[in-house]
Amino acid sequence: MLRLKDKFKKEVIPEMMKKFGYKSVMAVPRIKKVVVNTGFGREAVAKTGDEQKKLQESAVDLLTLICGQRAVLTRAKKAISSFKLRKGMAVGAMVTLGGKRMYDFLERVINVVLPRSRDFRGIDLKSFDSKGNLTIAIKEHIAFPEVSNEKIRQIFGLEITVVTNANNKEEGIELLKFMGFPIKT
Numbered sequence: 042m043l044r045l046k047d048k049f050k051k052e053v054i055p056e057m058m059k060k061f062g063y064k065s066v067m068a069v070p071r072i073k074k075v076v077v078n079t080g081f082g083r084e085a086v087a088k089t090g091d092e093q094k095k096l097q098e099s100a101v102d103l104l105t106l107i108c109g110q111r112a113v114l115t116r117a118k119k120a121i122s123s124f125k126l127r128k129g130m131a132v133g134a135m136v137t138l139g140g141k142r143m144y145d146f147l148e149r150v151i152n153v154v155l156p157r158s159r160d161f162r163g164i165d166l167k168s169f170d171s172k173g174n175l176t177i178a179i180k181e182h183i184a185f186p187e188v189s190n191e192k193i194r195q196i197f198g199l200e201i202t203v204v205t206n207a208n209n210k211e212e213g214i215e216l217l218k219f220m221g222f223p224i225k226t
Contacts, residue, residue, distance in 0.1 A: 045144045045151075045220065053219040060215060070173065070207035070216050075143045077108055078115070078135035079182070079197045093131070100134045100197060107185050107199075108136040108146060149185070150201065151221050157184045163225035166214065173213015175203040175222070 049071075057069045081100050097114060104112035115133040138146055155161055158179060168177055179199045182188055207213035218224050 045148045046141075049220060053216065056219050057212075057216060061212065070205050070212050072143065072147070072216075072220075073139075073204045073206050075138045075146060076135060076202040076204065077104060077138065077146075077199060078133055078202075079104060079199050080133040081197065096195070097131050097134070099195070103182060103188065103197060104134050104136050104199075106187050107182065108138060109142055110136050110138060112136045147203070147220075151223070153186055154179065154184045155223060161223075163223045165225055169210050169213055171210055173205045173207030173210050173216065175205075175213065175217055177201050 054066055054069050057063065058066070063069055079100055081096055101112045101114065112134040113136070114131045115135055117128055117130045117132050120128045155164075159181070164175070164177055169175055177200070179201065182197045182199055203217065205213045205216060207216060214224060
């Protein structure tokens with residue numbers, strides 16, 4: 042089985058050039074980066090200061106373990122009193138992946154995580170935006186093999202955004218289809 046980056050170079054580029062008629066290899070769309078994030082704002086609001094710290098640490102450690110790169114806390118941009126949210130309060134964690142880590146992560150998502158997700162029947166075409174970027178949600182982080190079920194106190198949902206430099210939605214869909222993403226047709 043080819044690694045994802047090798048598959049892109051040897052199979053996907055020729056297929057995309059044939060299908061869309063690109064004159065140069067450099068015109069073929071590529072995956073630029075992958076952004077993985079989780080939100081825990083709803084849980085954090087109801088907890089005391091020490092409990093919030095533990096929740097933040099566990100979310101950052103979890104994302105770091107899953108992605109292989111240190112996660113960063115995301116903070117609220119403004120206060121919303123009805124949600125008991127204050128400006129600057131940590132409400133989530135995120136990781137931006139590129140290069141080798143990005144391809145390794147995507148390989149795990151395609152081959153292990155999506156098939157292990159409950160009720161998964163393929164990626165819907167509505168998950169693509171007009172520029173060909175894909176955003177999928179994974180309801181439970183325990184689908185990742187790195188996470189051991191014994192240490193889990195809370196289940197986090199993850200959002201994975203695959204950013205491409207495709208010109209339109211059709212090119213982005215075809216790129217990810219050729220790369221092996223299970224997309225519904």
